[in-house]
Amino acid sequence: MVTVPDRKETIMAVSAELFATKGIGPTTVRDIGEAAGVFSGSLYHYFRSKNAIVDAVLARFMDDIGSRFQAAVTRAGSPVAVVRALINETLLVIDDHPHPTKMYQNDRQYLRDNGLLERVDSASRAMRGFWLTAIRAGIADGSFRADIPPEVFYRSLRDTLWATMHWPNRSRYSTPEFAELISTLFFDGFVVNHP
Numbered sequence: 001m002v003t004v005p006d007r008k009e010t011i012m013a014v015s016a017e018l019f020a021t022k023g024i025g026p027t028t029v030r031d032i033g034e035a036a037g038v039f040s041g042s043l044y045h046y047f048r049s050k051n052a053i054v055d056a057v058l059a060r061f062m063d064d065i066g067s068r069f070q071a072a073v074t075r076a077g078s079p080v081a082v083v084r085a086l087i088n089e090t091l092l093v094i095d096d097h098p099h100p101t102k103m104y105q106n107d108r109q110y111l112r113d114n115g116l117l118e119r120v121d122s123a124s125r126a127m128r129g130f131w132l133t134a135i136r137a138g139i140a141d142g143s144f145r146a147d148i149p150p151e152v153f154y155r156s157l158r159d160t161l162w163a164t165m166h167w168p169n170r171s172r173y174s175t176p177e178f179a180e181l182i183s184t185l186f187f188d189g190f191v192v193n194h195p
Contacts, residue, residue, distance in 0.1 A: 008046050011036045012060070015053045016099035024054055024107045051114050054103070058116070061100035062123035065093050069130045079138030080187070083157075086131060087186075088179040090161045095175055101165055131158065157186055 014035040018027045029050050033040035047053045072085035094101050104111075104120060111117040131154045138144035144153070161182065164170050170178065 007036075007038065011038065011043065011046055012053060012057050015050075016057045016103065019054065019057070019107070020099035020102035024050075024103060024110045051116060054111070054114075055116055055119070057100055058104065058111075058120050061093075061097050061104070062120055064097065065089075065127055066123060068093060069127055073130055073134070078143065079134045079141060080143050082134035083131070083138065084179070084183050086134065087157070087161065087182050088176065090158075091164070091175050091179050091182075094162070094165050098165065101162070105162065105165075128154065128158075153186075157182075160186075 011032065015027070015032050018031055018035060022031070027050070028040075029043055030040045032038075032050070032053070033043050036043075038046075047056065068089040069086060072089045073082055076082040076085040108117065111120065132150055135144060135150040135153055139146050139150065164178070164182075173181065
């Protein structure tokens with residue numbers, strides 16, 4: 001017998017895949033029910049609406065990013081080590097959550113129009129804080145260049161990392177290899193003292 005938590009997990013998993021492949025707007029409750037093996041009317045026993053499923057999927061996604069970033073900051077030492085750890089964790093999140101990543105990237109307008117974006121954006125601002133704190137600390141201790149504004153470096157790095165999910169050659173590298181490539185790319189032009 002399938003328990004309620006298991007059924008909810010199934011619904012969330014199949015919904016995330018449908019939202020990522022079809023788009024949130026075009027995906028119907030009936031589509032979700034068929035994919036989850038549940039009558040569409042029965043979905044309302046688990047979630048009050050399609051948007052409640054979207055919200056639950058994205059909340060879990062953002063919570064995982066926050067937990068990973070906090071752990072990375074806690075275990076890393078120097079500002080350079082923190083930024084490297086955040087690069088690695090971002091790539092791992094993309095690997096582990098491809099469907100929510102696509103939902104967030106491809107359906108921002110739907111999320112905005114349906115009042116679902118503020119919570120995600122609020123969590124994103126918290127993630128931004130991890131990056132900027134490390135970058136500013138690196139500027140303060142002389143590890144990073146002071147002539148490049150922290151926000152410019154952060155946005156360039158962040159946008160590059162999230163865009164890599166669309167790169168056709170991304171799968172040629174393991175996540176640690178790819179994280180090292182991205183770190184080298186950015187730090188060779190950003191680290192003050194080259195080895």
